[in-house]
Amino acid sequence: MNYRINCIFCFLLIVVTGCKKLIDVPGPENLTESTDVFKSDASAVSAVTGIYSKAMSSAVSFLNGGITIYTGLSADELIQNETNSTVQEFFINSLQPSNSLLRKDLWVRAYDLIYQTNACIEGLKSSKSLTEATRNQLLGESYFLRAFLYFYMVNLFGDLPLIITTDYTTNATLPRTNATIVRSRIKADLINALNLLIPSYPSPDRARANKWTVSAMLAKVYLYDDNWQEVESAASAVINSGSYSLEKDLTHVFLYTSNESIFQMMPVAQGYNTTExxxxxxxxxxxxxxxxxxxxxxxxxxxxxxxxxxxxxxxxxxxxxxxxxYKYKLKADFSASFVLREYYVVLRLAEQYLIRAEARANLGNLPGAIQDLDTVRYRAGLSLIDSSINKTDLLVAIQKERQTELFTEWGNRWFDLKRTKQADLVLKNRKLGWNATDTLYPIPGAERLLNPNLTQNDGYN
Structure with missing residues (x-):
């Protein structure tokens, strides 16, 4: 298995070049040993913010449009109009383990980033010279990022190697870990992050994680586990924090100044706003x-x-x-007048209202669920929900609202179909060649050649 292990700490420092707005500190130079990287607050900040930068450094990759585009094609949101057979496999639900995008943009890119978070977690935990506030902030961010990466990986692939160290000799031959165990690790990392982070953002424009970022992600993780009480608690913490509000003008929602954004990622390539x-x-x-x-x-x-x-x-x-x-309005602009105006929105307040609505409905609090659903509908200019609606119909209305509010955002439609066990029922009538086993992507064949302990998902060779 290829985890890109060479010169990891040099790499962490190199990728932050040119991202001063994100990190607000100068990048350290000529530091190649892990002990050097985590000796000073400034160089440690550079190492962790390098993860964010690397995630956004190449077009259409795991955390930079890839999840939205590929799962949008796999579900019933997007249609591919170009003749690209490799992309077409996602659209016709005939993914092959040999698909180069599956391996390069999803699997390899995700594990590259996971390895970097592991390196930072180890370095931060062993450092004796960082200030406590900086260490806690960076360690919390690293735990959040690792959980965030694994959340999408486990929902795309199911069982997968759970790599939480930089011991590449062991990692290279790890078998797949049961998805339930991976999910437990995700929650443990998020709880660690929640205990370490504070409500204040460590950088401008909400482009790094804070306490409410973690709470919002926990609400989403608990949603996928049907853990309704915890969903309601985590989403309420964000909604009631007073830090966010729905943008009344829908054209402002995806601007980098949006007060609806809980967490967004800053594009780093010159001339680019968002990849999407x-x-x-x-x-x-x-x-x-x-x-x-x-x-x-x-x-x-x-x-x-x-x-x-x-x-x-x-x-x-x-x-x-x-x-x-057309949520994002800007294409690449390589002119001298280029101005960065749109960040890549990851978590936003409207989703938290819909998450809490679903939890409240399942907990029997129908008036509370209706109120949350109506909050989103009112902003969209729609009529409010009939207060006499029953639980079954209300849950259907919530899923419909998720489909229209969160379309082409971070694979929400694809994952909603799967977690509500509707994927086979819906997609077999909409997608040519659909099979029930298509809800999980195949393990890349090249990775199985590198690591013979990797098994394949059902329905693939």
């Missing part, structure tokens, strides 16, 4: 979008929904009208 904006917005007038929205998704929106006119773009090409995701 660059991928989804057509390259020129009358050009066919690389990806368009499916009729299944478009048909879910109610008449008068403000999200349609604000978050969905349209373009005619060859006599066909295409609709495309």
């Amino acid at each position: 904006g660059n991928q989804f917005i057509p390259s020129r007038t009358f050009a066919v979008p690389a990806y368009s929205l499916s009729n299944y998704l478009l048909g879910v929106f109610e008449p008068g929904d403000k999200r349609v006119i604000n978050w969905i773009g349209s373009q005619s090409a060859g006599g066909v009208l295409y609709s495309f995701p």
Whole structure:
């Protein structure tokens, strides 16, 4: 298994070059030993913020548009309009273990980042020279990032190697760990982070994790476990913190100044705002979008929904009208006038309301669930929910609202179909060649050649 182990600490420092707005400290120079990296607060900050920077350093990769695009194709959100057979495998649910994007953009990229978080956790825990506040902040961020990475990996692949050290000799031959154990580690890391972090953000623009970032992620993790009481508690902590508010203007939600953002990632490549904006917005007038929205998704929106006119773009090409995701408004701009205006939104307040609504409904608090659901619907310009609605219909309404509010965001539709056990029922009638085993992606074949202890998911060779 390829975990990119060479010169990890040099690499951590190199990737932060040019990200002064994110880290607000100069990057240390000529430090190659792990003991040197974690001797000073400044160099330790550079090492941890290097993880964020690396995650955003290449187009369409694990944490930089890849999860949204590939799972949007696998579900019923996106249609691929370009003739790229490697991408097409995601769309027609015929992923091959040999798929280069599956390995490069998802598996390898994720484990690269996991290895970096492990290196930082080890270095921070062993350091005796950092100030307590800096050590706690950086260790909390590292625990959060590792949990965040594993959350998406386990939901994409199921059982997978649980690597929590930098012992590459052992890691290279680790078998897959049961997904239940991986999920337990995710929760343990998030609880560690929650105990270490404070409400204040350590950098401008909410581009690094704070206490509420972790609470928001915990709410999502508990949601996937149907742990309704913990979901309600974690989401309420964020909502009641007073730190966030829904943007009344939908065009402001995905700007880097949005007060709705709980956690967002700063683009680092010169000339780029978000990868998703660059991928989804057509390259020129009358050009066919690389990806368009499916009729299944478009048909879910109610008449008068403000999200349609604000978050969905349209373009005619060859006599066909295409609709495309337009939450992010900016493509790459390499002119001298380039200004970074959009960050990549990861966690936002509207999702927390919907998460809490689902928890409250399952706990029998229907009025509270309706209130949370109506908070999101009111912003979208929609009528409020009938207060006499029963629990079953309310849960259906919540899932529908998740589909329209969170479309093409971080694989929410794909994962919602799976966690509610609706994937096979819905997609077998919508996707050509669908099989029930398609809910998990295959383990990359090249990784299995490197590590013979890796087994394959059902339905794949």
